[in-house]
Amino acid sequence: MREIFSYKGLFWLPENPDDKVSGTLSFSPEDGITLELIGFLGSRRSSAQLFETKIINGFSTNGKKLSLFKCYESNRTASYPGIETSIIQANYLFVGANFINEDEICFNKVAIKLKNLDSWLGISGFDIQYNQAEHSTNIYYKLPQPIEFKINSGYKAKFEFISSGPSISIYTRKASIEQSVYLILEPLDKTDRHFKELLKQTHTFQMFITFATFTASFPLEIIFYSPRYFIEFDSKKIPEEIQLYYTTSIKPKNKEIFHWDLLFSYQDIEKNFKVIINNWYTQHDKINSILGLFLVNFYNPGIFNVNRFLNIAQALETFHRRFKKNNVLPKNQHKERLKTIINSVDKKFKEWLKQKLSFSNEPTLKERIDELLKDYSNQTIQKLIKDFDNFSKLVKDSRNYYTHYDKSLEKKAAKGEDLYYLTERMKVLLTCCLLNVIGFDNNLIQELLKRNKYRLYNHLY
Known part of the structure; x- marks a missing residue:
């Protein structure tokens, strides 16, 4: 997947195997899959009709079967006199087989x-x-x-x-x-x-x-x-x-x-690995979007910005929505409360009010953070977050400000270095939440956080 290579050979469409065109297939992780043909595949078309097809098969000069999947022509040249050429890009390349249709892949x-x-x-x-x-x-x-x-x-x-x-x-x-x-x-x-x-x-x-x-x-x-x-x-x-x-x-x-660079290793969970990995797959539909917001920090590292804070705030909110009670009152009570409120206003405002109150029974972001701190706290979190109430209020005010840029919240929001350290503390909380739902007990979570203090969290002490 990381090497750069090329194949020379003959290429054809599955539905027309007798019409073969010579070309060079190249791959690099950054530039992708490019097929340069001396000629073109398929029937003659006008220059405005670039070619698209699901599969192109090939056979290289050194005996490799090749199959390109999801292909589209990016360029075509023709000169008279001369030879027509075509450049095709593909999303996937299989080396070792030819396919007739997608059902065969x-x-x-x-x-x-x-x-x-x-x-x-x-x-x-x-x-x-x-x-x-x-x-x-x-x-x-x-x-x-x-x-x-x-x-x-x-x-x-x-x-x-x-x-x-x-x-x-x-x-x-x-x-x-x-x-x-x-x-x-x-x-x-x-x-x-x-x-x-x-x-x-x-x-x-x-x-x-x-x-x-x-x-x-x-x-x-x-x-x-x-x-x-x-x-x-x-x-x-x-x-x-x-x-x-x-x-x-x-x-x-x-x-x-x-070993000392890891949050946890196989040796840390060897006795419980089968339970943990199955919890990971079982919970994956619930945590996939959360992980997308969290793990992007490792795939696209760079200078800290507001979006990194917003990602973690959204991840914590989503975690609470997926794994905690998402209503303040029991549904029947809230339904009665809504009915009373809506019936008390003029008919022309009822529909507008219904829309405004559609999420009125959900916890606020501060209430969500408060509950996560209560349920997933440990010695490390208590050291890193001295005042839970002020912390959750700062997360809420900062999220609201950087989402809407409301001037009334500007002075309440964390900025610069303070926003960075707020985000880092939120990441520790999110890490504890995720470890818990995939089967780590509280003692092991605390042990891992303590062991990783100098690599992952020392800057927060």
């Missing part, structure tokens, strides 16, 4: 290598022993056993380790062994699923790793498998690896992260 297994998954797992097959007296180093490596678990969204999963060993030669002066780990997902019913459904499942886990590490995680490699795609060798059917590539706007940090 289905698989029953996906293997994904994620940035920081290995650091989060913290499992190594190496045993290195130094002997200074003999000036010797013994390196013993044993491949770790897979870690298997089930996901209650209908998948079995495992962390599978692979390693590449050194070449053996009497002239060897350098040897290396590299260990990698993949997340493997397979539907429990063993049926093929659309590739986007499989990506959705892996993306849910990717967000889990981002939350756990407080660092952006993203796919380094995505491989699909299906019994329909195989290579025959020595009377055996070997599964074909079908690799997926697509554009990503993420600018990765190459810095390696370590």
Whole structure:
């Protein structure tokens, strides 16, 4: 997913396999998928009619099957005399198979290598022993056993380790062994699923790793498998690896992260991992929008601005709306109260008043923050937020001001450095809320916050 490459070959439309056009297919994570053709695909069109199609197939000069999905022509040139050329962009590129239609882009297994998954797992097959007296180093490596678990969204999963060993030669002066780990997902019913459904499942886990590490995680490699795609060798059917590539706007940090950089590691939750990961998938529909507002800080780091504060304020409000009682009075009582109020006004104002009072039974933002502080407080939060009432009032006034820029609230809103520190404290509260709903007990949450004090929260003390 992060490499840059190109293929030369022949390309054609699935419905017209005999009409092949030569071209060069290029991929880079930033620029995406570009197919430059010497000629054009499909029937002749006017220059105003740029070409769109779901699938373009190809076969490279080095024997690779290629399939582009969701394609559109971005440019076409023609000169007389001369040769017509066409440039096509695509959203997805599959290397290892050709498809006739979208219904064929289905698989029953996906293997994904994620940035920081290995650091989060913290499992190594190496045993290195130094002997200074003999000036010797013994390196013993044993491949770790897979870690298997089930996901209650209908998948079995495992962390599978692979390693590449050194070449053996009497002239060897350098040897290396590299260990990698993949997340493997397979539907429990063993049926093929659309590739986007499989990506959705892996993306849910990717967000889990981002939350756990407080660092952006993203796919380094995505491989699909299906019994329909195989290579025959020595009377055996070997599964074909079908690799997926697509554009990503993420600018990765190459810095390696370590155990002490993480919010929590696999070792922290090993005994309870299966419960926690299933809670994550079970609650994902509820927390997905919250995570989108929270984790954007790790995918798009940069200078602090008002939008970062508003994102966290909205995330806290949404969390309360999803996981706490969202009404002040019981519904029947509120309904009676509304009826009394609306019946007391002139008929021409009734409809207007109904609209104005449509959210009148919901807690205010201050009331929501007050309840979250009450329910998810711990020693760290109590140290970071000395006065709960003033804190929730400041969050409310600042949110209202930066949403509407009402002059009457300007003096009440936090600004500059104060707004930054207010946001950072809100992030600690949100972290505790999320940890709680996926199964972390209060003692472990406090232990993790205390351990991460110097890396994540020291600037708030």
